[in-house]
Amino acid sequence: MPQCVLLNADYTFLNLVNWRRAVCLLSKGKVEIISYSETFIKTSGGVLMKIPAVMKLIKLIRTIFRNRVPFSKKNVLIRDGFKCAYCGTEKEKLTIDHIVPRSKGGETTFENCVAACRACNNHKGSRTPREIRKHLRVKPYQPTISEFIRLKIQKLGINNVLKDLGIF
Numbered sequence: 001m002p003q004c005v006l007l008n009a010d011y012t013f014l015n016l017v018n019w020r021r022a023v024c025l026l027s028k029g030k031v032e033i034i035s036y037s038e039t040f041i042k043t044s045g046g047v048l049m050k051i052p053a054v055m056k057l058i059k060l061i062r063t064i065f066r067n068r069v070p071f072s073k074k075n076v077l078i079r080d081g082f083k084c085a086y087c088g089t090e091k092e093k094l095t096i097d098h099i100v101p102r103s104k105g106g107e108t109t110f111e112n113c114v115a116a117c118r119a120c121n122n123h124k125g126s127r128t129p130r131e132i133r134k135h136l137r138v139k140p141y142q143p144t145i146s147e148f149i150r151l152k153i154q155k156l157g158i159n160n161v162l163k164d165l166g167i168f
Contacts, residue, residue, distance in 0.1 A: 002039050004052050005153075006031070009060035013149060019051045031055040035164075069143050071108065077115050078151060079143045085114035085136050086124070092117040099140065101126040110142045 004022040006014045017025070019041070025031045037053040069075055073096050083090050085097070097116035100106030103126045114136060116124070124132055 002037055002051050004037075005054045007034070007054065007056045008063070009057050011056065012063075014057070014061070014063070016152065017055075022052050022055060023049075025055065026052065029058070031057055067145075069110075069145060069148055071110060071113075075143070075148070076110065076113050078148065079110070079141075080115040080138055083115065083137075084117040084120055085138050085140075086116055086120040086129075086134050088137055089117050092119070095121050097121045097124060099136070100128060104128070111140050114138060114140050 002019045003016045004019055006017050006022075006025075008014050019039075022031075023041075026033065031052075032055065033052045034054040034056055035052070036050040039051045040048050041051060042048055076096055077094055082094065084092070084094060094115045095118055096113050097120070098106045098108070099112050099114060102108070106112050120134075124134070129136060
C-alpha cells in the first residue's frame with residue numbers, strides 16, 4: 001500500500017500516513033497537496049484519482065519531540081540492519097542478545113543489546129563474547145530519532161521526492 005508523507009505547516013516532517021488516511025484529510029480540507037505519486041485509485045463513482053505523495057497541513061501542530069528512541073526488539077533490529085551481530089547472516093529469524101548477560105548484571109539497553117541469529121545466541125548462552133572468542137561486527141549505540149526517520153524514508157524510496165522539494 002502506498003504511503004504519503006505528511007508535513008507540518010512549517011514543512012517539518014510529521015509522519016507517514018496510509019493513502020486512505022491521506023484522502024480523508026484531503027476531503028476534510030486539512031491538507032494541501034505538494035506533489036502526487038504515480039498511483040491512481042478508482043472511486044466508487046468511477047472517477048480516477050491520483051494518490052498524493054507529499055502533503056502539508058494547513059494549520060501548524062505543535063509537536064513534542066522525544067529525545068530518545070524507545071527500546072524495543074524492532075528498533076534494535078532496525079538499528080543493526082536486520083543482520084546478526086556475530087555472523088552477519090540475514091536469512092534467519094533474529095533474536096535479541098545481551099552482550100553482558102542479564103545473569104551477570106547486564107542491562108536491557110541499546111548499548112548492551114544486539115541482533116543475533118538463534119544459532120549464535122544459543123552458542124553464546126550466558127557468556128560474554130570474549131569468553132566464547134567471538135567478536136561483534138557492529139558497535140551497539142543509542143540511535144537518534146533522525147536516524148530512524150532517515151532509514152524509514154530510504155526504505156520507502158521517497159527520499160528523491162523530498163530532496164526535490166528541498167526538505168530532506
